[in-house]
Amino acid sequence: xxxxxxxxxxxxxxxxxxxxxxxxxxxxxxxxxxxxxxxxxxxxxxxxxxxxxxxxxxxxxxxxxxxxxxxxxxxxxxxxxxxxxxxxxxxxxxxxxxxxxxxxxxxxxxxxxxxxxxxxxxxxxxxxxxxxxxxxxxxxxxxxxxxxxxxxxxxxxxxxxxxxxxxxxxxxxxxxxxxxxxxxxxxxxxxxxxxxxxxxxxxxxxxxxxxxxxxxxxxxxxxxxxxxxxxxxxxxxxxxxxxxxxxxxxxxxxxxxxxxxxxxxxxxxxxxxxxxxxxxxxxxxxxxxxxxxxxxxxxxxxxxxxxxxxxxxxxxxxxxxxxxxxxxxxxxxxxxxxxxxxxxxxxxxxxxxxxxxxxxxxxxxxxxxxxxxxxxxxxxxxxxxxxxxxxxxxxxxxxxxxxxxxxxxxxxxxxxxxxxxxxxxxxxxxxxxxxxxxxxxxxxxxxxxxxxxxxxxxxxxxxxxxxxxxxxxxxxxxxxxxxxxxxxxxxxxxxxxxxxxxxxxxxxxxxxxxxxxxxxxxxxxxxxxxxxxxxxxxxxxxxxxxxxxxxxxxxxxxxxxxxxxxxxxxxxxxxxxxxxxxxxxxxxxxxxxxxxxxxxxxxxxxxxxxxxxxxxxxxxx
Amino acid sequence: xxxxxxxxxxxxxxxxxxxxxxxxxxxxxxxxxxxxxxxxxxxxxxxxxxxxxxxxxxxxxxxxxxxxxxxxxxxxxxxxxxxxxxxxxxxxxxxxxxxxxxxxxxxxxxxxxxxxxxxxxxxxxxxxxxxxxxxxxxxxxxxxxxxxxxxxxxxxxxxxxxxxxxxxxxxxxxxxxxxxxxxxxxxxxxxxxxxxxxxxxxxxxxxxxxxxxxxxxxxxxxxxxxxxxxxxxxxxxxxxxxxxxxx
Numbered sequence: 018x019x020x021x022x023x024x025x026x027x028x029x030x031x032x033x034x035x036x037x038x039x040x041x042x043x044x045x046x047x048x049x050x051x052x053x054x055x056x057x058x059x060x061x062x063x064x065x066x067x068x069x070x071x072x073x074x075x076x077x078x079x080x081x082x083x084x085x086x087x088x089x090x091x092x093x094x095x096x097x098x099x100x101x102x103x104x105x106x107x108x109x110x111x112x113x114x115x116x117x118x119x120x121x122x123x124x125x126x127x128x129x130x131x132x133x134x135x136x137x138x139x140x141x142x143x144x145x146x147x148x149x150x151x152x153x154x155x156x157x158x159x160x161x162x163x164x165x166x167x168x169x170x171x172x173x174x175x176x177x178x179x180x181x182x183x184x185x186x187x188x189x190x191x192x193x194x195x196x197x198x199x200x201x202x203x204x205x206x207x208x209x210x211x212x213x214x215x216x217x218x219x220x221x222x223x224x225x226x227x228x229x230x231x232x233x234x235x236x237x238x239x240x241x242x243x244x245x246x247x248x249x250x251x252x253x254x255x256x257x258x259x260x261x262x263x264x265x266x267x268x269x270x271x272x273x274x275x276x277x278x279x280x281x282x283x284x285x286x287x288x289x290x291x292x293x294x295x296x297x298x299x300x301x302x303x304x305x306x307x308x309x310x311x312x313x314x315x316x317x318x319x320x321x322x323x324x325x326x327x328x329x330x331x332x333x334x335x336x337x338x339x340x341x342x343x344x345x346x347x348x349x350x351x352x353x354x355x356x357x358x359x360x361x362x363x364x365x366x367x368x369x370x371x372x373x374x375x376x377x378x379x380x381x382x383x384x385x386x387x388x389x390x391x392x393x394x395x396x397x398x399x400x401x402x403x404x405x406x407x408x409x410x411x412x413x414x415x416x417x418x419x420x421x422x423x424x425x426x427x428x429x430x431x432x433x434x435x436x437x438x439x440x441x442x443x444x445x446x447x448x449x450x451x452x453x454x455x456x457x458x459x460x461x462x463x464x465x466x467x468x469x470x471x472x473x474x475x476x477x478x479x480x481x482x483x484x485x486x487x488x489x490x491x492x493x494x495x496x497x498x499x500x501x502x503x504x505x506x507x508x509x510x511x512x513x514x515x516x517x518x519x520x521x522x523x524x525x526x527x528x529x530x531x532x533x534x535x536x537x538x539x540x541x542x543x544x545x546x547x548x549x550x551x552x553x554x555x556x557x558x559x560x561x562x563x564x565x566x567x568x569x570x571x572x573x574x575x576x577x578x579x580x581x582x583x584x585x586x587x588x589x590x591x592x593x594x595x596x597x598x599x600x601x602x603x604x605x606x607x608x609x610x611x612x613x614x615x616x617x618x619x620x621x622x623x624x625x626x627x628x629x630x631x632x633x634x635x636x637x638x
Numbered sequence: 639x640x641x642x643x644x645x646x647x648x649x650x651x652x653x654x655x656x657x658x659x660x661x662x663x664x665x666x667x668x669x670x671x672x673x674x675x676x677x678x679x680x681x682x683x684x685x686x687x688x689x690x691x692x693x694x695x696x697x698x699x700x701x702x703x704x705x706x707x708x709x710x711x712x713x714x715x716x717x718x719x720x721x722x723x724x725x726x727x728x729x730x731x732x733x734x735x736x737x738x739x740x741x742x743x744x745x746x747x748x749x750x751x752x753x754x755x756x757x758x759x760x761x762x763x764x765x766x767x768x769x770x771x772x773x774x775x776x777x778x779x780x781x782x783x784x785x786x787x788x789x790x791x792x793x794x795x796x797x798x799x800x801x802x803x804x805x806x807x808x809x810x811x812x813x814x815x816x817x818x819x820x821x822x823x824x825x826x827x828x829x830x831x832x833x834x835x836x837x838x839x840x841x842x843x844x845x846x847x848x849x850x851x852x853x854x855x856x857x858x859x860x861x862x863x864x865x866x867x868x869x870x871x872x873x874x875x876x877x878x879x880x881x882x883x884x885x
Contacts, residue, residue: 308719312741313650319743320658339743346741363807402807638809 023239024231031227035220043212050208054201058162059149065092066166066194069101080179082112090114099154099161099195103168106190151198160198165191238266245273254281300352307349315342347406363402363614363638368568369394371405372432375412379420387427388420398436401568402638407610414607415572415630422576422628431573437633438564442491444617444633445559447471447543450488450535452511452518458535460485465494473518473533476508477501483512486545490559493552501549509533509547519547527553566636567616573629579622587620614638639683640665642751645675645701646690646717651740655688658744659751672696679710686754687714688738691725702732713754717742726832727815727876730772737832749827753796762791765857769877771815771834776857777877785870787818787834788861789852799824800849805862811838812865814873819862834877837867 069092076084085103093101093114102113108123149164168189175184182189241258248256254277258270318338325331369392376390383390412432419430450458450471460472463485470485475498482499501507509518523532523544530548537543541558579587588608611618615635622628641664644655652668659666667682669675672695679687687705691698698716705714713735718725726737735758738750758773770776773792777785794800804820812818817830818839841864845851852860867873 304719308740309648309651312648313654315741315743316651316654316658316747319745320654320661323744324661342741343743363810638807 022236024228024236027231027235028224028228032220032224035223036216039212039216039219043209043216047205047208047212051201051205054204055151055162055198058196058198058201059145059164062149062162062164062194062196063145063166065098065196066164066192069194070166070168070192078173078177078179080177086112090116097196099197100193101195102193104191104193106186106188111190154195160202161195162198163193163195165193167191234262234264235266238262238270242266242270242273245277249277249280254284300349304349304352307345311342311345311349315339315346318342344406344409348410363404365400366403366405366408367400368398368403368408368570368634369396369434371403371409372412372434372570375409375416376432378409378413379416383416383420383430386420386423386425388423389427389429390416391429391431393431393433395434395436398434398568399566399636401634401636403614403634404610408614408634411607411610411632412570412572414604415632418604419572419574419576419628419630422574422578424576428575432570433573434568434570436636437567437569439567439633440564441556441559441562442554443489444565444567445490445556446612446615447486447488447490447537447556449537450543451538452514452516452535454511454514454516455536456511456513458511459488463496465489465496470496471535472512473509473535474512474515475499475501476510478505484509490543490556491552491554493550495549497549503530503548506531507547507549520544525551525553527551567633568636570632570634571629572632573627575627578624578626578628579620580624584620584622588618639685640667641684641755642666642686642688643669643675643678643682643684643712644688645669645672645693645698646688647671647693647695648690651690651717655747658747662748664751664755672698672701675701676704679705679712680708684712685757686735686751687712688751689714689716691716691718691729699728699732702729702734706733713758715750715754724815724876727771730774730815730832731876731878734772736772736774745828749823749829752798752825752827753829756796756798758792759795761795762857763883764790764880766881768857768880769834769874770880770883771832771877774832775818775834776880777834777873779870780864783866783870784840785835785837785865785867786861787863787865789819789821789831789856791856793821793829793831794853794856797821797823797827797829800853801826803846803849803852803862805842805846806839808839808842812836814876831862833865835865835867835870835873837865837870839863840866 069089072092073085073088076082076088089101089103089112092098098114100114100118102110102115102118104110104123110118110121110123113119145164148166149162151160151162153159154161168191170182170184170186170189174182174189238258238261245256245258256277257274260267260270260274318335322332322335322339325335372392372394376392380390416430423430446468448459452458458471458473459469461469463470463472465485465487466489468488471488473484473486475482475484477499480499482497484498485496487494487496510516511518518533518535520532520534523534524530525532525546525548528546528548528551530546530551532544533547534542534544537556541556543554543556545554546552588604608618611632611634615638617633619631620628621631642655642659644652644666645668646652646655647670649670652670656666656668667678667684669678672689672693675687675689678684689698689701696704702714702716705712714733716726716729716734716737717740718729718737719740726739729737735754736750738746742750764770764776768776768778770790773790773796775787775793776790777787779785800821801824802822804822806812806818810818812833812835814834814836815832816836818833819831821829821831823829843861843863845859846862852862854860
């Protein structure tokens with residue numbers, strides 16, 4: 018509906034305001050115009066009256082009545098003069114440009130007498146303003162302006178030869194000049210018309226301009242927002258509004274885009290956890306279904322293996338069947354473990370050997386794709402406490418992924434191993450965090466680099482919100498949910514019980530800012546700098562363990578690489594760039610396994626230049 | 639009197655178990671449902687019943703309860719899938735002699751079968767204030783929320799001599815019903831030892847590396863681990879109090 022449109026309302030309001038303003042202005046202006054025109058006519062009438070008075074004075078003194086009559090008639094018959102008449106003190110018209118009036122008596126209530134005689138006693142001296150009046154000769158007729166000019170007794174009058182007037186008389190009579198106001202009224206009507214035309218065109222122009230601007234600045238962005246909310250409500254969370262302007266609507270558009278992005282992320286996470294939940298059910302179902310056939314294979318093959326000890330040529334093949342069936346059993350189990358986030362069964366194992374075993378499994382598949390697998394093991398690496406089956410699964414997945422990235426044209430996968438010693442800073446994850454009242458601070462919903470963050474309630478400069486700490490010890494890169502500057506104090510507390518986490522009398526050794534602390538059982542207190550941008554953290558229990566021994570395996574392929582925008586997401590469950598061919602579970606399973614080993618996996622890649630996965634496993638659990 | 643009755647609605651399992659056990663000279667009957675199994679049980683005496691947990695008609699637990707109600711003395715070994723570790727705990731808590739996780743190898747099956755066929759000889763029951771998971775393992779609460787975990791004498795008496803004990807490393811986490819140690823018998827059989835509680839191993843008994851020490855004093859000097867339990871109260875619900883055994 019048009020009348021409900023904000024643009025229509027705004028334009029209407031502007032037009033109404035303009036109408037009122039212009040009307041008031043026009044009224045005042047026309048009134049003033051009219052007043053000045055009237056004043057002009059008044060002045061003109063007065064001049065005329067004075068001219069007639071002095072022109073006839075001599076004839077009056079000489080009592081030349083005929084001459085006076087002629088003068089008045091001649092002047093009074095001019096088209097710009099309605100009439101001129103002279104009345105004596107008793108109200109009788111003695112001279113008039115309208116001959117028919119001569120001799121008639123004028124009532125004291127008549128227009129020309131009323132002003133002086135209204136107070137009962139005749140006024141003898143009147144200001145020029147008070148001597149004029151505007152009236153209509155006939156009702157409905159044109160307006161006229163009358164001016165009366167009293168003729169006062171002067172020495173020359175009572176000394177004149179005619180002796181018509183005694184000396185005691187103050188006013189001898191009145192000269193009444195009436196002028197038509199037709200021309201002025203026409204002028205005023207013209208001015209009124211002009212003002213109306215001006216007002217209408219101004220309102221029209223204003224409305225058009227306002228309507229245009231409103232459309233451009235308000236309607237279009239609001240319509241965009243409306244369309245966007247409808248799209249988003251319809252489920253299209255990837256829809257974004259073009260951010261055209263810097264004004265409030267532009268900001269609204271930006272925060273809208275921001276909101277949909279967050280919403281989309283949240284939905285994705287929800288979707289993923291939903292997927293994971295379904296996966297858990299699926300896995301349980303599959304495990305149950307597959308257990309029986311797998312039991313058939315495993316029992317028969319292991320039975321055969323027992324019975325054919327005398328036939329070495331069969332033994333080798335059967336061993337492979339038994340081994341691979343046992344591996345299937347472990348895969349089913351790890352699939353369930355993934356759904357249940359179970360722990361690996363660690364034993365001391367040579368990672369080089371695990372890599373070699375994984376290589377044997379995928380060898381033929383890689384050969385078909387013309388992919389060469391080059392192993393560059395460092396034989397001196399120590400044995401690591403790992404679940405050999407799970408880690409083998411990790412490598413198999415990485416090799417298959419690398420082979421997919423290389424594609425059918427062929428290429429090389431290089432796997433190298435090395436021993437390395439790393440300081441705990443940046444490689445140790447804060448997996449548990451609690452406030453003094455033992456509320457958990459770990460937040461799984463907000464993840465930093467794929468890991469759950471540590472959530473603290475923050476109060477700063479009147480704002481209250483959350484700060485999400487990166488759970489990788491000493492790495493910085495915390496997320497601030499509220500704007501923070503260095504100058505004002507930042508209060509950090511437990512989101513559940515609001516116990517303060519700021520340590521009294523402690524200062525960050527790097528920048529002197531207050532220090533927060535929380536418990537990370539069973540490994541003691543984690544402290545950190547509360548200033549934004551300062552990555553300082555101290556975790557004494559972990560620092561005390563000193564550098565940790567790791568086995569590092571780098572899996573490099575010279576395939577298509579991973580685009581920068583995909584890098585942060587590749588370890589998320591069901592994130593796949595392979596379309597229909599991949600389940601998207603591989604890398605997240607790998608991540609889960611490595612994480613359960615307290616290891617780390619990172620990816621270095623450039624689109625077109627190949628990819629390197631860097632896997633680090635602690636030597637000691 | 640026959641040796642073994644296998645109850646499973648999956649023919650390949652009954653067939654495989656039959657093949658393997660008969661090759662060891664054991665006589666085997668099969669049933670493809672709980673009802674058929676119970677019918678056979680009421681007609682024939684068996685030394686061992688192998689029964690699947692999940693069957694289309696009546697599940698293994700109901701069969702176990704029914705067998706107990708009828709006073710059938712044959713030990714029952716439950717066959718469970720990996721998906722149902724808690725079923726394993728439930729099986730032991732409900733009176734099953736043991737459980738075996740599917741899929742299993744011939745050796746794993748025979749190890750479990752041989753242990754169950756050995757019957758229930760005289761053994762030293764666990765001391766009061768201990769809790770046991772079936773006849774396999776025990777747990778004892780200590781101060782500070784720590785528990786001690788060990789092998790029950792009943793388990794040790796049903797194997798043909800403890801040759802070696804493979805213990806889990808420090809800091810390993812074990813789930814209730816999951817394998818926390820592996821027992822190697824004199825004849826080479828391997829038995830997984832189901833952990834009575836879920837938790838992290840905080841201490842491994844150095845004396846337990848000597849099988850003789852464990853066999854000699856399984857309840858005191860021969861304990862296996864000290865563990866930090868994850869949720870002891872809920873774990874205890876699946877365990878049998880040793881004091882109640884003595885009533």
